[in-house]
Amino acid sequence: MVLPDTDPDIERARWLPPAFYADPEAHALAREKVFARAWHLVFPGPGEPGSLVPVTLLPGLLDESLLWATDKRGRSRLLSNACTHRGAILCDSPRRAVAGLACPYHGRVFGLDGRCREHGGMGREPEPTWNLPELDAPRALRALGPLHFARLPVEHPSATWPEPAFLGELQRRVGFLLAEPHRDDPEGARVYEVEANWALYVENYLEGFHLRWVHPGLSRQVEAESYAYELFPGGSLQVASGQDGAGDVALPAGHPDAGRRVAAWYFHLFPATFLNVYRWGVSVNVVEPLGPTRCRVRYRRLVRDATALGEGPGAQLHEVELEDDRIVASVAQGYRSRLATRGRYSLVHERAVHHFHRMYIEALGSA
Ligand code: FES
Ligand SMILES: [Fe+2]
Secondary structure: OOOOOOOOOOOOOEOOOHHHHHOHHHHHHHHHHHHOOOOEEOOOOOOOOOEEEEEEEOOOOOOEEEEEEEOOOOOEEEEEOEOOOOOOEOOOOOEEOOOOEEOOOOOOEEOOOOOEEEOOOOOOOOOHHHOOOEEOOOOOEEEEOOEEEEOOOOOOOOOOOOOOOHHHHHHHHHHHHHOOOOEEOHHHOEEEEEOOOHHHHHHHHOOOOOHHHHOHHHHOOEOHHHOEEEEEOOEEEEEEOEHHHOOOOOOOOOOOOOOOOOOEEEEEEOOOEEEEEOOOEEEEEEEEEEEOOEEEEEEEEEEOOHHHOOOHHHOOHHHHHHHHHHHHHHHHHHHOOOOOOOOEOOOOOOHHHHHHHHHHHHHHOOO
16 A cells, blocks of 8 residues: 655644544554554563453454463463463463463363473374463563553564664653552553554544644643653653642652653654553553444553542543544544545644654555
């Protein structure tokens, strides 16, 4: 397919063509060239010593079945959850694991280190390929506080994401908060489905331009003039101050944001992971493409300071999400119109969108 042009100069560039967002070929290409190669947040993280926790990366797109296996000494591994004999899922819900992991189909047994320990009935000796593939650190697994990131083995490792560049940026800005204990709060888990291409959702998230029109409630809590955008390899960051200091985070000495008031850091990690860091903790939302014109948004909440829940710009996530979903679906509908045109970027507010488009088209065109 012919990929849309993206001029590096934002003054000359245009948004992607409307028809691109509903193109099945672009969707299939994004699955292989973007999502199958990207770093992903693995949520939940590993469980207690002696436990198994299954996790699926991007259900409906990648459907990659993984398994956190933590031995009784507390050593965690991220393994494939597909049996090496015929692919049966080894573990379908979190549970204790004391004596390894037995496949429910023909009984192949694995240790929590992923090694195949026994398989009667095969009439041959176990081979090394019978061990479960592992996504191991640092090549394919990284951790930062309560957050774990992984990527699948890639055919062209140098082409995209040689390093998770966003980890350095996360560490620099919010590492001091992530170093503290966080609690996974099931109350904050929500799922939304949006009738729109995943990239339309991402674009909307990347600009605060729409705040006063789409989110009248939120815009009363965020100081519009304080809104700042920063771009970095592999993502971008928006920093917001609360109105009258509501929800402001106490910054340690020497912090890059020292001297300004910060109530929220909104990180975009290319392609479709968002980390919203507030005084109370972290709200994570991951966009899961389900087809060219449908996506699912999955929210999770990691609470650091429960007493700060309910204050500042991170307080009304549900209302804000519904407002966003409505406007994103409206754009998808408008873009189905044959009269829809390629817009121009706001030079003030849409630099992060332009940056996203550059990464997206470059990844689609990579070898
Ligand atoms: S599929 Fe697991 S032992 Fe056959
Ligand atoms: Fe919004």
